[in-house]
Amino acid sequence: MTDTATTEVSADPVTTEPFICTIPTDGANQLRTLSDEAGLPVVLRDDIADERHFEAFGCKVRDANPETPDRVVPDITFVRDVHTGADVTMPDGRSIRFWGFEDPRSRVRRPFPSPMMRVREGQVVHTTLNASKNTHTIHHHGIEPTPHNDGVGHTSFEVDDVYTYQWRPTSAGSYFYHCHKNTVLHFELGMYGSLIVDPPEGEGFVRRGNDIVPYDREAIWIPDDVDPLWHDPEIDHSLGMNACPFDQGQHLLHFRPTYFLISGVPHPWTRTDPRVALQCQLGERVLLRILNGAYGTVEVRLPFDADVISLDGQVLGGPKTGRYSRPFTIPAGEPFWLSNAQRRDVLIAPDRTGTFSVPMDIRHWVRGDTHGHVETTITVS
Numbered sequence: 331m332t333d334t335a336t337t338e339v340s341a342d343p344v345t346t347e348p349f350i351c352t353i354p355t356d357g358a359n360q361l362r363t364l365s366d367e368a369g370l371p372v373v374l375r376d377d378i379a380d381e382r383h384f385e386a387f388g389c390k391v392r393d394a395n396p397e398t399p400d401r402v403v404p405d406i407t408f409v410r411d412v413h414t415g416a417d418v419t420m421p422d423g424r425s426i427r428f429w430g431f432e433d434p435r436s437r438v439r440r441p442f443p444s445p446m447m448r449v450r451e452g453q454v455v456h457t458t459l460n461a462s463k464n465t466h467t468i469h470h471h472g473i474e475p476t477p478h479n480d481g482v483g484h485t486s487f488e489v490d491d492v493y494t495y496q497w498r499p500t501s502a503g504s505y506f507y508h509c510h511k512n513t514v515l516h517f518e519l520g521m522y523g524s525l526i527v528d529p530p531e532g533e534g535f536v537r538r539g540n541d542i543v544p545y546d547r548e549a550i551w552i553p554d555d556v557d558p559l560w561h562d563p564e565i566d567h568s569l570g571m572n573a574c575p576f577d578q579g580q581h582l583l584h585f586r587p588t589y590f591l592i593s594g595v596p597h598p599w600t601r602t603d604p605r606v607a608l609q610c611q612l613g614e615r616v617l618l619r620i621l622n623g624a625y626g627t628v629e630v631r632l633p634f635d636a637d638v639i640s641l642d643g644q645v646l647g648g649p650k651t652g653r654y655s656r657p658f659t660i661p662a663g664e665p666f667w668l669s670n671a672q673r674r675d676v677l678i679a680p681d682r683t684g685t686f687s688v689p690m691d692i693r694h695w696v697r698g699d700t701h702g703h704v705e706t707t708i709t710v711s
């Protein structure tokens with residue numbers, strides 16, 4: 331027999347009446363499983379203080395490969411297979427192993443970073459993850475799908491075979507996707523890629539306030555810091571999680587990066603590598619999308635005045651935010667900062683020819699001292 335329990339989930343901000351959800355229970359003080367199609371676990375809020383349930387909810391994340399709920403015909407699809415073998419040679423000759431996602435429809439094998447996803451506002455998107463070995467997820471960072479499709483294992487499940495995430499972006503801007511299993515390690519290992527949401531006009535156009543403006547050229551810069559110890563091929567892929575709840579295994583207590591990259595290219599090759607260094611013509615309007623993929627804070631200086639139009643995928647002065655924000659200018663040479671995972675979209679209009687450096691200092695996120703440096707260039711002809 332089952333009885334029911336009522337749990338206050340949240341207060342309605344308009345009516346101030348609490349929203350009550352009724353969850354069937356088995357009457358025992360255990361993790362309860364809803365008998366829905368996906369069979370996802372439900373933990374009542376009051377139970378989370380219980381040590382056993384904390385462990386179940388926070389540590390022993392469920393593995394599953396359910397059908398996608400409310401699946402509809404998508405406008406665009408992506409497939410991402412997990413790989414664990416991208417070896418990047420550093421300037422000192424040392425080879426560092428990265429993990430990531432590869433697109434089986436592409437000829438490029440074992441890329442780092444993972445291949446870009448590019449969609450338009452309002453499209454229904456399917457991302458099919460083939461986890462293959464062990465479990466992983468894909469979290470489309472900054473996008474707001476349902477919990478099933480959010481790719482956060484602790485609030486849904488980790489994929490050990492195949493799952494199709496269904497999502498729909500509503501706001502043009504710069505995002506990224508990454509594995510959200512044992513995130514601190516899997517992200518550091520390279521399981522991320524950029525995710526661009528274009529306005530309905532498509533690539534080559536960007537929202538600026540209430541307008542949609544064209545741009546001539548685009549760069550996506552992802553500064554990153556790498557601690558080679560975290561990339562040891564023999565590493566346990568759940569390392570760090572083993573602290574759950576209080577075992578005596580190895581943990582990722584220290585992060586001491588010694589290599590610094592932009593978009594997968596190690597510094598100082600970032601100064602000239604065409605995957606990073608930007609070439610443009612005088613008078614062109616250039617869109618720079620900068621994502622902090624490092625664990626340190628990144629201080630950026632641009633050689634031209636920067637028209638900041640979007641933060642974290644949210645358009646400044648746009649339809650949703652116009653009452654509270656507007657685009658603003660950062661003068662050439664003035665620093666600005668991005669914390670981990672932050673994105674900043676800026677438009678520049680180079681007004682003189684030459685090659686100009688773009689320095690980025692990577693700072694310790696607590697102490698603030700600079701522990702790394704990457705640099706690329708903008709060449710205007």
Ligand SMILES: [Cu+2]
Pocket residue numbers: 465466467509510511516521
């Ligand atoms: Cu992963």
